[in-house]
Amino acid sequence: MSDHVSDDGFPELRIYTELGRVGKALASPVRLRLLDILEEGERTVEDLAATAGFGLKNTSSQLQILRAAQLVANRRDGVRIHYRIASSQVSALLGTFARFAADNVSAVRAEIDAYFVDHRDLIPVTATDLATMLDDDSVLIVDVRDREEFERGHIPGAISVPQDQIRELLDAQPADARIIAYCQGPYCLASPNAARTLVEADRDATVVEGGLTAWIRSGGALSTS
Template sequence: MGDDGRLSMLDQFALVGKALGSGKRLELLDLIAQRERTVSSLAELTGLGLSTTSAHLQVLKRARLVTTRREETSVYYALAGDDVASLYVLVQKVARSHIADAERARLKYLGVSDDSDIEKVDRHELLARVKSGAAVVVDVRPWDEYAAGHIPGAVSIPLEQLERRMSELPPDVNVVAYCRGEHCVLAIDAVRLLRENGRQAARLDYGMIEWRVSGEPIHTAS
């Protein structure tokens, strides 16, 4: 009885592991962590079919990693809690620490040879620079993600608008860009574009999901 009960308990724990056992489901979690989304919007962002996207979301829902709400004919998916965001970040950290191919794949995806290719600043350095007026923080995610939650004081300039809106940024301060997470290429591309145009730029060493996990304040916009 004791062994059966223990295995039953572990099987329930394993539901979470099973739900995380797909790169596509991790991608869905990454997108949902930015803001609540519908099945159709997630399908469009990931390039998956509607039925495939829905099937992946049902696995996440059965593991209680996401919640849903209905608005008229649309169903919106959101993370079940900040602990889910923490788990997602931890999975990435463990994989990078223990699987050499994971780190190589990360660097290849980001288009860097190592983490020194693009200057990074941590949370404490960012806050110090902003407080002294030495930096402006730019959120390069799409506007809807910025509106759902962003670093206080950050301005929204989506990456695809950055080149034509660069004049909106003060010319004599450092620009610190951030995006969805530590492994998001948007901030790296933004820093490269800024530097190509003669601007001083760096990226935050993590993104919005890590900021959320750290417990720092988050602002929203209408």
């Protein structure tokens, strides 16, 4: 069925057409994934393709669609092109979109529940709650992403412990510390897996709901030191 509509008696058609272009730009799992990654910060096309696991040509073409919808912006540095989220309003839109879908669309909720089925007993900390804990010496915030990603930007006060090194915390940190782990985005399993390892070793551990993406969407600042 065609979605073409005559503008006879419908003077607002052009407005709705342009709104529809933005909706179409978001109507792709590949593009949504790229946007989630770009919320961490600016990346080259090559870096973004490698991180997302998509081909370079596909990543580049999807970015062009997002740029046409003004969801991302770019800059050229020599032969390389760097992309970033166009504005904080884009982050707010993505956060609202994801929350609406998770809270109101049963198919989305079912997929999320199935994806995190092995971690249902973890009670996550929201980004808002985490902001009140940054100065709490009894709380240890752990970034389980790769060190390169950590150095690109992380939650203030967090320490870098990649997921495959998480057992090092068992000897390096006080046994009564509350450990809150996070990884890249809302559907990243690295931090739940890390928290599971710590819980099984009788440590008080949980995760940041939505990961670093949720922190950024809440307005949280990033540190590079």
